[in-house]
Each structure stands twice: as structure tokens, then as C-alpha cells.
């Protein structure tokens with residue numbers, strides 16, 4: 001079955017382009033579909049549609065906008081099985097996890113639709129009334145990555161629309177299909193121009209961020225690209241939300257139940273084959289339990305079934321794309337060249353972009369695998385004896401997305417958590433996100449937040465009205 005008929009959504013209509021972008025199945029390394037490769041003229045059309053739709057959408061009552069955002073969620077849920085299948089094929093993740101992502105996207109729409117930003121009466125002294133209202137910004141450019149293409153696109157679509165903005169969304173060229181399909185499913189009930197979905201290659205993102213037709217850019221991707229986005233937004237002072245890379249540390253205290261914690265931390269690090277912005281990317285493990293913990297993790301690494309995500313029983317899929325595969329293999333080669341101890345699981349030998357789950361046994365703090373974001377199934381385990389030292393090593397990075405603390409004593413864990421310089425921190429679990437809680441990175445992991453009331457506010461600007469008398 002091919003999916004070469006998927007269309008972009010511009011002004012509520014199906015839109016194609018002259019050029020095509022090939023889509024590769026990462027489990028086989030083979031091209032299996034193509035999608036429109038939009039250029040300047042399609043971008044202009046999408047921006048014009050979004051600009052024309054803005055006044056009408058801005059003035060649509062909040063409750064009506066919320067109903068449409070909710071209906072997007074219902075539509076995604078009603079089509080979840082087919083969407084999940086498409087997602088596995090283009091992204092590589094196992095069927096169950098693809099289903100989980102699609103359902104999370106549906107749930108996110110429905111939860112976001114319940115949020116509101118009421119006017120705020122502000123003290124103004126005698127003889128006047130003062131009210132702050134959260135008004136939409138205008139036309140938003142949404143740019144999403146390939147690791148969670150559906151849910152991370154919805155994190156932009158739902159709050160942008162609810163707050164009264166119109167949007168042009170561009171998924172990653174590596175994973176364009178499922179988001180295009182969602183556009184097709186919703187275009188008959190979202191007013192024309194309110195949401196436009198376009199796909200294209202490497203030049204489309206920079207064209208968007210530099211375009212004066214956008215008032216805000218909401219970007220999720222790497223820190224390196226985030227810097228470029230910020231630069232190109234400067235000439236027109238576009239509002240920015242940047243959700244960027246991480247190098248999340250785990251601190252494992254000596255009082256944990258080793259097998260239980262190892263199992264949880266394993267999935268905190270290796271879900272989606274490590275391609276999660278908030279995956280555990282370095283684990284500092286107390287010396288007293290280090291050997292037992294490493295051995296337990298190694299057992300799990302050996303046992304976890306990796307393969308084509310569409311096959312039954314597969315728990316981990318391939319790296320999503322060739323450039324990332326090469327990067328991850330480069331990090332492994334660096335570990336090998338430096339003779340770090342490696343404990344590996346099994347992976348298919350040929351075909352797709354597979355890298356076996358790999359634990360790196362106590363590499364030095366300054367090694368590349370500790371300092372850089374791997375975004376793949378390799379995890380360094382690092383010994384510590386003094387928790388103060390572990391905290392300072394965890395914080396010794398330009399990244400500040402999230403972190404985890406593992407201890408039987410949650411008060412102690414909380415005191416450690418308070419000192420981690422990150423936007424999120426989990427105690428005795430990982431990866432738990434909520435549509436109601438602000439999520440974002442500190443330092444060079446981002447600017448601003450998504451989700452919750454604070455994330456919704458990021459699609460608005462406060463406007464203050466003063467009425468005399």
C-alpha cells in the first residue's frame with residue numbers, strides 16, 4: 001500500500017506541490033512513500049490563508065473554539081488505529097507505542113480544550129477600572145521534530161487554536177505523513193485557513209522562521225536549530241517558544257530497591273529507543289549499589305526485543321533516520337576507541353537503522369557520551385560516592401530540560417530534586433507529562449513552556465484596558 005496521495009491542508013483545501021519528498025521506513029531503510037515538498041509559493045498561500053482567517057477566528061467565542069479543539073481530539077481518537085499504523089511505518093516505533101502516542105494526542109486536545117484564560121481585574125485605585133485580557137498573538141508557525149511527530153504537533157495546534165491564533169504547521173521531513181493525514185481528517189470542520197499543514201525539506205523551516213507573515217514561532221527540535229530559529233526571528237521580533245534538547249541526569253541513591261528501580265530507569269532511558277527529549281541520558285548511580293544496578297540493567301538490555309515496530313512483540317524500534325543513526329554510531333565508535341566498557345543487547349543486523357541497547361560502564365565525566373545528547377539507545381552509567389558531587393555533575397551542563405531522582409526516602413529525593421537546574425524533575429519515575437502542567441527547559445534546553453495554563457498563555461499577549469469613571 002502506498003500513501004502517495006496524502007495532501008497538505010491550505011485554506012481548508014487539499015494542496016499539492018510540484019516537487020515530492022521521499023519518506024523512508026527506518027525499519028527497512030527503504031523509501032515507501034512520498035509527500036508534497038512545499039516551496040515558497042505553497043508557504044505564501046498557507047500564510048495568506050492563515051492571515052485571512054485570523055480576524056474571524058480571533059472573534060469566534062472561546063467556547064466554540066474549545067469545541068473545535070475537542071473535536072480534533074475526538075477525530076484523532078476515532079481514527080487512532082490507522083493513524084498509529086502509519087506512524088509506526090514512518091517513525092519506526094512499536095505499534096503499541098504508536099497507539100499510545102496517537103491516543104495521547106487525542107487526550108491532549110480534549111484536556112487543552114477545558115483550559116481557559118479569564119480576564120483579570122487588576123487594582124487601579126479610585127475612579128477607574130482596570131482589566132487585563134489575554135488576546136491571541138496572530139499567525140503562528142509551528143515546527144515539530146521526528147521523535148513524537150503527532151503529539152508534539154498537537155502540543156502546538158491545540159493551544160494555538162484555543163487561544164484564537166491561526167497556524168501553519170510543518171512536521172519534520174522525516175515524519176510528515178501522520179500529521180498530513182490528521183489535516184485531511186479535520187479540514188471539513190476547522191474553518192478554512194485556521195490550520196494549515198505543509199510539508200517540505202530542509203529549506204522550508206528557515207523560510208518560515210524568517211517570514212514576516214508570522215507573529216510567533218513555536219519550535220520543538222534540537223538546541224542547534226533553536227539558536228538559528230531565534231536568530232531568524234530577530235528582524236521582526238517574533239514571539240518564540242523553543243523546546244530544545246536535553247542531557248537529563250538521573251541520580252540513583254543507595255537505598256533503592258535495585259531490580260525495581262533498574263526496570264523503571266531502563267524505560268526512562270530507552271523508551272522510543274532513547275529518542276525522547278526527556279529520556280534519562282546519564283545515570284549517576286551510588287557506588288554501594290553500582291555493580292548490582294549495572295548488572296540488572298544489562299540483563300534488561302539483553303532481553304529487550306528490538307526490531308521492526310510493526311511486528312508483534314517488538315518493544316524497541318530503530319533509530320528514526322539515517323543522519324541520526326550515523327550520529328549515534330559515531331558516539332558508539334568514540335566509546336569503543338576509548339575502550340569504555342560496553343554491555344549490549346541484541347538488534348537486527350541488516351536493513352534498518354538499528355543500534356542495540358548499550359550501557360556504557362562508568363565512562364569519564366568528560367567523555368562525549370556523558371557530555372553530549374545521544375538521542376539513541378545508549379546510556380552511560382556513572383559511579384558516585386558523594387551526593388553533592390553527583391548534583392554538581394548533573395548540573396554541569398548547558399542543558400536543563402529534566403531530571404530524575406531515585407530513592408526510598410522521598411524527602412531526601414525532594415531536596416535533591418530542588419537543586420537540579422531543570423524545568424521538570426521526577427522522583428522514582430520518568431517521562432510522566434501532563435496536559436495541565438507547564439513543561440519546558442531551563443538554560444539552553446529552551447525558552448518558554450508548553451502545556452497547562454502557562455503554555456496556553458504563551459499563545460497570547462496580555463492587553464490591559466483602563467476605564468475611567
Ligand code: NAD
Nearest residue numbers: 144145146171172205206221222225228243244245246277
Ligand atoms: P531538528 O532541530 O533537526 O529539527 C526540528 C524541526 O526543525 C524539523 O521540522 C526540521 O525540519 C526543522 N528545521 C531544521 N532546520 C531548521 C531551521 N534552520 N529553521 C527552522 N526549522 C528548521 O530536531 P530533530 O532532530 O527533528 O529532533 C531531535 C531534537 O529535538 C533533540 O535534540 C531533542 O531533544 C529535541 N526535542 C525536544 C523536545 C522538547 O520538548 N524540549 C521534544 C522533542 C525533541
